[in-house]
Amino acid sequence: MDRYNELVDLINKANYEYHVLDNPTTLTDQEYDNYIRELYDIEDKHPEFIREDSPTKKIGGVILDKFDKVTHKIPMMSLADVFNEDEIREFDERIRKEGINPEYVCELKIDGLSVSLKYENGLLVSAATRGDGYIGEDITHNVKTIKQVPLKLKEPIDIEVRGEIYMSKRTLDILNAERLKNNEPLLKNCRNAAAGSIRQLDSSIAAKRHLEVWIYHLPDPEDYGIKTHHEALEFMANLGFRTNPNNRLVKSIDEVLDFIHEKGEERDNLPYDIDGVVIKLDNLHDHEIMGNTIRYPKWACAYKFPAQIVQTRLNDIIFTVGRTGQVTPNAVLEPVMVMGSLISKATLHNEDYVKDKDIRVGDTVRIIKAGDVIPRVDSVVIENRHRDAIPFKMTDVCPICGSKLIKKDAAYYCVNDNCSKKDIEGLIHYVSRDTMNIDGLGDAIIEDLYNLNYVKSIPDIYKLGRYKEELKLLEGYGEKSVQKLLDAIQESKNNSLEKFLFAIGIRYVGKKTAKILASNYKTIDALSNASYDELKVIRDIGDVIADSVFKYFHNEDNLRMLDELKNLGINMEYLKEESLSDTIFSGKTFVLTGTLDSITRDDAKEKIEALGGNCAGSVSKKTSVVIAGHDAGSKLTKANELGIEIWNEEKFLEVLSEYSTDK
Secondary structure (H helix, E strand, C coil): CHHHHHHHHHHHHHHHHHHHCCCCCCCCHHHHHHHHHHHHHHHHHCHHHCCCCCHHHCCCCCCCCCCCEEECCCCCCCCCEECCHHHHHHHHHHHHCCCCCCCEEEEEEECCEEEEEEEECCEEEEEEECCCCCEEEECHHHHCCCCCCCCECCCCCCEEEEEEEECCHHHHHHHHHHHHHCCCCCCCCHHHHHHHHHCCCCHHHHHHCCCEEEEEECCCHHHHCCCEHHHHHHHHHHHCCCCCCCCEEECCHHHHHHHHHHHHHHHHHCCCCEEEEEEEECEHHHHHHHCECCCCECCEEEEECCCCEEEEEEEEEEEEECCCCEEEEEEEEEEEEECCEEEEEEECCCHHHHHHHCCCCCCEEEEECCCCCCCEEEEECHHHCCCCCCCCCCCCECCCCCCECEEECCEEECCCCCCCHHHHHHHHHHHCCCCCCCCCCCHHHHHHHHHCCCCCCHHHHCCHHHHHHHHCCCCCCCHHHHHHHHHHHHHHCCCCHHHHHHHCCCCCCCHHHHHHHHHHHCEHHHHHCCCHHHHHCCCCCHHHHHHHHHHHCCCHHHHHHHHHHHHCCCCCECCCCCCCCCCCCCCCEEEEECECCCCCHHHHHHHHHHCCCEEECCCCCCCCEEEECECCCHHHHHHHHHCCEEEEHHHHHHHHHCCCCCC
């Protein structure tokens, strides 16, 4: 309840600064999005907490007293935000569950101020802000100064349309150059400048700001016999309204993602600011099927472009041990969305890095995640620091075994040979590509899971589902990513015995030796009962390996672990390979290009080669088939030019299924 009250007060303050003062200082956009989500979660679980002044009860901002009030006949609703591909696909899945085969209209999300325009007999009679969604502010006198707003339509009809008022980047630069000459404070950004300009009591000031508008919504299209959203856009354009030329009607969610990627790359070159892409169901009948919540329509959402720099609170500094024994400080953060991922932890590199930047527990910090780089703390917002914040002190003992650390250059190391960092190395080996091949459990993730006490032994990997909610807070993981990881763990139970033997780390037993042992003994029970004399006479085994294998299976700790894994459902039998003498892949050369959704590039190559095919890195006349995923480039172009057979991912997986061991 304390956290709930804190969030309500914090968000209400931010709303006041944003909507009334046009000067947001309390929260960044990313912090606001994160906190409003947290607030919704708490209210879902504890409806008894809900306050009358909760921001979830409002749609937009606050009504200013200096303007006349305008009641919206149809509420001006906000849009639910989504931040990554998983959430976009979940939006699509919710729509399909209602029996809808959707087409979407994608629009640029203009960073400005929402407006409603009303016309009677073709003449502009009023303009209003969103306000709280139900009652807005009358800004007609200022809107009339916007050149793109028609005062008279091409037809004498009664109509309401909605859009976004904004200031162009060029206009902001010109205005700030003038203000600089006059020693006036500079306008912070296009959005704030537009909002401040449209709320001027003197319309001559608004006129000098050269505001612009895009119209994007018709609240009551059925009154005009319109059946789809893209028809509504055309209808409004024909009446004389300015609609954005970047809108696009698409046939699938994959095309939505293509549009988002394309506009993300073009974003910096646009003459105005955008902060995302709006995705709307095109068919208006489908809008009725999906309906609305009190705040959002269920037939639309707004993808927000990921921020490269965000602010959040550093709650703690913990120390982790890497495979080499290096001890590293890490920031435990108030979860925040960065580049489409919810981040709760970031590297602090080493002692010098933390001290040079004077990073302290409790600080407000700026987080950077450029491209695919691991999130890091870039700097501290010093003005937000509490006076009691304690300077950082590097630990001098290993956080795992307690041994005294040794400093080498800028790093600290644990040199205890018996430190359980070896357990981490064993876990990393177990999940690696050549062993159990559990996609999603990379080195860094294993180290995190170990240090968080989620995975301390091999059997713990198969119990990871206990921490599903906690996993969602790790960087790069959402609902779908976590489920994908748990599915990969479950799938690893079906590996053949040789993979498992190599994975459990028997000394001297590599990939080839594991295959020899598995093919000879067929089951883990038969191998564990083999005598030293039996083992040493097997070709390519010999005395040393035989001794190591025999001792492994006569160690009580190892036997207990194997029994536990057996009870968890891990296969411990040798799965005989099918004959590869006659498959569609045999003797052919394949080239992979683009991104595959259901299988990694390495796994695809492994399966092709296992079925008798060859993989090449470039397309030539000798290429038999090109397998093309998303964003396929020049290789696909060349394949088309040479007339080479092309498979999409669906075709590739369909062919692979013909040789599945499940058949």
